[in-house]
Amino acid sequence: MTVSIKRLNASQSDFDSELAKLLAWDDSVDHQVNETVRHILRDVKTRGDQAVLEFTEQFDRLKVASVAELEMSQRRLQEALKAIPETQRAALEKAADRVRDYHERQNQKSWQYKDEDGTVLGQKVTPLDRAGLYVPGGKAAYPSSVLMNAIPAKVAGVGEIIMVVPTPDGVVNDLVLAAAAIAGVDRVFTIGGAQAVGALAYGTETIPAVDKIVGPGNIFVATAKREVFGTVGIDMIAGPSEILVICDGKTDPDWIAMDLFSQAEHDEQAQSILISPDAGFLDAVEASINKLMPTLERADIIRISMADRAALIHVADLSEAANVSNRIAPEHLELSVEDPEALLEEIRHAGAIFLGRYTAEALGDYCAGPNHVLPTSGTARFSSPLGVYDFQKRSSIIGFSAQGADRMGRVASVLARGEGLTAHARSAEYRVKSHE
Structure with missing residues (x-):
């Protein structure tokens, strides 16, 4: 045919x-999907571990007594690495080396400089404390996604990477776990869906809350990521x-x-x-x-x-x-x-x-080597591939000398009074020498 x-x-x-017709894609979310996701997120936020257990039993047909039983140990990850064929292990390690080498070149550094009156200005770059990585499970096996999301986070210096991956009917994919071992993932929980996103965003008694959630998923996962954005950061809605x-x-x-x-x-x-x-x-x-x-x-x-x-x-x-x-x-x-x-x-x-x-x-x-997590649907006009910079944040550094505070305080005073913000103006004016 x-x-x-x-x-x-x-x-x-x-x-x-x-061309516009060709590119048109309906990214609207079904009302029922929205309602289902919001219900799951509310439940996880309020009931924590118990809600995660119930949804895992409902959607993945996996019944356990505690969320702790859903965590994969580092020993189990290493066992998976040993269990996969040598050709797969070698391919994962070679890919990981190239991804790591590329992303190490993206690493941003803090910097400072002094202007003519001794004022210090600069930027402090710090990694996120904790990142969450969602990995599809079930029939899907995406070890490459583990490498592409976890390695930049590691290179950035993220303190802890928490991975979630559903295992419907208890079926575990060793290739995905092996990739987690190679990439240096710190903790792995065998949960998925909107409940996993909620657990990462809000935290439960067992699963710690993260600062940012990355990684692909189905419509329920994508909708959940959209819903929790603001409580946590997300990579993108793909x-x-x-x-x-x-x-x-x-x-x-x-x-x-x-x-x-x-x-x-x-x-x-x-x-x-x-x-x-x-x-x-x-x-x-x-x-x-x-x-x-x-x-x-x-x-x-x-x-x-x-x-x-x-x-x-x-x-x-x-x-x-x-x-x-x-x-x-x-x-x-x-x-x-x-x-x-x-x-x-x-x-x-x-x-x-x-x-x-x-x-x-x-x-x-x-x-x-470059990341395969990329902007879609025309968003490459204003966004970029996932990278080390997505797991770092920048703080501005400002340290005025007495001379600088006198000079720039006068400027700030004029602008603040122009905006009608007199407390701002007076705060700056207290450092102006003529005010003394």
Whole structure:
């Protein structure tokens, strides 16, 4: 069964409206989901451990006497690391090394300077005390997500990382636990859903409250993160996965088709877009899509994603391709062209940018080094990949000398009185020498 991919041409009169339709995604949350999540969060906030136990039994069919029984020991994490095949362990360790090396280069330092009258100004960078990491469980196994979220927190100097992962029917995924061991996660609780988010946000008798919650989850987890934002920080509310490929028409069309599939296989709402000035190449890639799709294990998901949300866009040249890409601000952007560095100069908005024909987006998902937690749904226009800076905060340092307080106190006085805030003004004026 062939799939007909939507075709757009940047020169057509209705291109803007058609592009808007293509990108439209309903991120509204079902009223019932909202109510369910709010009920769970209220219950966890007020009843703590007991609520967590009841929801874990209800949703994960896991009955235990105490939340303490849901905590995985460090010994258990090490056992998981020993239990997985050596090839998997080696791959996890290599990926972790690259992720750690990249993020160590992001580490911010505190700084200070003195101005001409001896006043000290600066910035103090401090890590969060505690971070919470949500990891999907059940049939899903995302050890790469553990590495990408936990390692930047460790590099930032976070005091304690608390991981939560659901284990429906008590089924534990050793690959996820092994990744937690490699990444240095401090505590792991086998709970999930909105109740896990609530426990991390508010704290219970057994699970400590955290300062920030990161990591992907289903609609209930995403809704819960949205609800607790303000009590704690969160990384982002992620939409469906996205990939945009700009190609000059000289890359193997099978390669490009498979790159598009790499995001389409996530779920039916994922979006895969190819932009090229070569109309014949668009035809060739569409042929590859229909040739290769039946060979894939997740073909049913990919078929729906490609039919509903994919597009092949014809442009006049690579410069116009960059312009269209900037309007889309994709999560993942591949520059599969002869001179990617030159085209990079024209790219302003993208979560991660992959340079050249040999740089498959999948490498970035697992082992390139940069973080795979990226802004989606056009939010790359104003936000960035997860990084060390997301687990650090900055405090301003201000230390006036007597001379500085005299000089700048006069300025503050004028501005404060202009705003009608006389206590502000008088507070500054007390340090002005003529006031003495």
